[in-house]
Amino acid sequence: MMLKGKTIIVTGGASGIGRATCVLAASEGANVAIADINKELAEETQGLVEAEGAKAIIIEMDTSKAADAKRMADETVKAFGTIDGIVCSAIKLKPSALEDLSEEDWDMVIDIGLKGYFLCAQAAGRVMLEQGSGSIVFISSIGGVQAYNGAGAYSVAKAGAIMLGNLVGVEWGNRGVRGNTVAPGQIPTPMTAAMFADPEIAAGRAAVVPMGRVGEANEIAEACVWLLSDRASYVNAATIKVDGGQAESKMMHTPGRNWGGKKIQYKAN
Numbered sequence: 001m002m003l004k005g006k007t008i009i010v011t012g013g014a015s016g017i018g019r020a021t022c023v024l025a026a027s028e029g030a031n032v033a034i035a036d037i038n039k040e041l042a043e044e045t046q047g048l049v050e051a052e053g054a055k056a057i058i059i060e061m062d063t064s065k066a067a068d069a070k071r072m073a074d075e076t077v078k079a080f081g082t083i084d085g086i087v088c089s090a091i092k093l094k095p096s097a098l099e100d101l102s103e104e105d106w107d108m109v110i111d112i113g114l115k116g117y118f119l120c121a122q123a124a125g126r127v128m129l130e131q132g133s134g135s136i137v138f139i140s141s142i143g144g145v146q147a148y149n150g151a152g153a154y155s156v157a158k159a160g161a162i163m164l165g166n167l168v169g170v171e172w173g174n175r176g177v178r179g180n181t182v183a184p185g186q187i188p189t190p191m192t193a194a195m196f197a198d199p200e201i202a203a204g205r206a207a208v209v210p211m212g213r214v215g216e217a218n219e220i221a222e223a224c225v226w227l228l229s230d231r232a233s234y235v236n237a238a239t240i241k242v243d244g245g246q247a248e249s250k251m252m253h254t255p256g257r258n259w260g261g262k263k264i265q266y267k268a269n
Helices: 016-027 039-051 066-080 103-131 154-175 199-207 217-228
Strands: 007-011 031-036 056-060 085-088 134-139 177-184 239-242 257-259 262-264
Touching: 007 016, 007 066, 007 103, 016 031, 016 039, 016 217, 031 039, 031 066, 039 056, 056 066, 066 103, 085 103, 085 217, 103 134, 103 154, 103 177, 134 154, 134 217, 154 177, 154 239, 177 217, 217 239
Parallel strands: 007 031, 007 085, 031 056, 085 134, 134 177, 177 239
Antiparallel strands: 257 262
């Protein structure tokens, strides 16, 4: 078991990638603190974690509030004695063209998806720094390495998460705490369910991925759990794209080639 005896916090653990990470971490031997604003869904995750034979607590919280982040760390230590890792995955998306994006919606996305990452990582990180070991994983997106037009502040928050992971790794790596980032590709989650419910959109999104399909939440969880584990002991300040190759496939979707007078029509799949 990769996480046997470890205690892991997952923010946004009530659903989607966060839930999948909680369950996989539990199957690998971890105690899990499920940190989320939605208590009802968090209770569902708790049941799934406990079905794996692991212990779980729920921390109902707003990740963008410093007092809640501190309480998250305190309650986890009270329940399990320590913190060995945290996955920051809580996010909300407010689609909007930039010219229409309100200050309120900008603040909401940045507060949860970037400020909240910092506050929760800081609170848990202080415990890990004191013990001299730990792993922090931020969930970004390929929308953080490429502009995701029409998604409002989402790409900005996700790009910031990558830099935050790098900074954590650089500042804290020599004190035993690693910082890394996972950048998922297209993953059906409650946040994206409406998009993938449309057959045309679902097929079109799968078609632009070199592997010919979108991913699953558990495939992102696998990367997170590995980074939390001692098997990734020399992985620090890194960003791992788990996207079926989509972020690197831009040239596949650039129409046509003409090399030496020979015209080639290039297709993605």
